[in-house]
């Protein structure tokens with residue numbers, strides 16, 4: 001399964017960077033780190049109306065290159081001006097052609113919170129995210145043990161980062177909720193075969209208790225799908241490809257925000 005391949009690849013990269021001393025430098029810089037206050041990611045998602053997390057996505061394993069030229073700073077500012085609640089920045093280099101430096105630049109240029117979208121399997125990636133200016137991290141239940149989920153959530157909390165905790169099915173959702181997740185994401189894309197099932201959000205929404213925020217992720221290709229996710233009970237949607245490929249991103253985003261306010 002692709003998720004396991006990506007997690008393995010990520011482990012190899014972390015081990016190599018560790019040998020090269022990269023994370024020693026991160027740990028050294030963490031001594032002066034001051035956590036952000038206010039949990040702006042959580043707060044913005046909780047605001048009335050459907051919130052939009054807009055993704056910077058150059059490529060993906062299912063679609064290959066999505067955006068040949070990738071003026072990520074311009075796109076981030078477009079998202080912000082059009083009313084996005086947060087920006088999701090892919091930082092996984094091999095399959096998504098992401099880069100932690102994209103996040104660092106974007107976080108310094110926009111006011112809205114930025115989510116580190118990656119395959120987090122080690123504490124050092126959480127410290128790296130915090131230093132780069134992220135406000136939140138993604139944790140994917142499918143690649144983590146219960147102990148890891150709890151430990152990583154604690155570390156994020158200590159560093160002032162919010163966690164978007166991602167599930168694909170009932171079992172994963174229950175694991176995340178019992179670990180104390182306050183923001184859960186349901187991924188409509190089945191990462192075994194890349195098929196999209198919008199019913200996944202509808203099915204899992206029933207398990208999300210009052211007070212926990214629900215984010216519907218992936219597979220929304222038109223405005224109808226976004227409305228459907230709002231009707232399913234989503235507090236926020238996470239959209240990549242539809243916005244990356246839009247002829248006029250601000251116009252499309254503003255329209256969707258207005259229609260779902």
Ligand SMILES: O=P(O)(O)OC[C@@H](O)[C@@H](O)c1c[nH]c2ccccc12
Nearest residue numbers: 187217218219220238239240241242
């Ligand atoms: O481009 P889409 O179909 O709108 O999807 C965005 C986002 O949900 C997707 O990129 C995603 C959801 N969960 C992930 C985990 C890792 C990498 C990527 C993802």
